[in-house]
Amino acid sequence: MVRAVVFDIGETLVRDDRYWASWADWLGVPRHTMSALVGAVTALGLDNAEALRMIRPGIDLQAAYRDREDAGGGEYLDDTDLYPDVRDGLQALRNMGLRICVAGNQTAKAGDLLRGLRLPVDAIATSAEWGVAKPDAAFFDRVIKLAGAAPEETLYVGDHPVNDVVPARAAGLVTCLIRRGPWGLFWGDDPTVPADLRINGLADLPALLETAGRSPDALGEEK
Incomplete structure (x- = not known):
């Protein structure tokens, strides 16, 4: 589950x-x-x-x-930088009683900017804050601790096969490749990418999780 x-x-x-x-x-x-x-x-x-x-x-x-x-041209994030489905998608997953976290290869400033957006999530962390970046296995050790669940009970969602899907799977997590951005679209239907799930957007996830009873085995059958 x-x-x-x-x-x-x-x-x-x-x-x-x-x-x-x-x-x-x-x-x-x-x-x-x-x-x-x-x-x-x-x-x-x-x-x-x-x-x-x-x-x-x-x-x-x-x-x-x-x-x-x-020079004043550094990192900046506001709501217009979010994909349109993000807030509703995250909230829908939270409404299911799931713990929702964010963790990616970003700067410490990006972490602060994301927290400032007040997304409906339980925790946000970045590689710079942790001192380790994907695809290092130590990054996914931190992901498991952040999630507060066993690896097989944790779904990691990302767009990059090498940085996200492959190392997350190696760490024992359930994996999901999202088909957006250059990496997600380029490799979205590549059968060599070992993703348990493939989605087009966050709105796809709640129904898939409900239909599968949140079971990793059933999720694998949905891909």
Whole structure:
């Protein structure tokens, strides 16, 4: 029985439009160019930071991040950055009596910004706050502690096979690939991705969990 659901952040709950647009503006390239390069590195199976290195070889990403923050062009989140189904979807899951958490590869500032949005969740954490990032197994050890349930009772929802589905499954969690964002859409129907569930949006989850009686075995039959 699934008792807790933990969500990734970027392209699962939060659209990355603002993030990549701000990088494009900072580096002085058209936003379309940035989007195309992110798509290219996605198709190649590379880390998305490679898109930035293609534009500016040798870039010190940490220094650039600090410079953007100092110049007032750093991270920012408000409700317009959320996918439209997020608040209602999270609330519907909470109404089922599930513990709902958020944990992804993000900065400490992103964690503060997310908490400021007052989402209907029980806890929010980021890799920077934990000092460990996906796909490291230690990240998913922290996910299990945050969820407060056994691994087989915890569903991890994310858009990235390598960062989300594969390591979460290795940690014993039930896994869900969400078909949105470049990674989720590119690999959404790839049979080699070992996801127990595949969804198009958060609104799909409550009915699937209810129909399956929140059973991991039954969830696997739904994919």
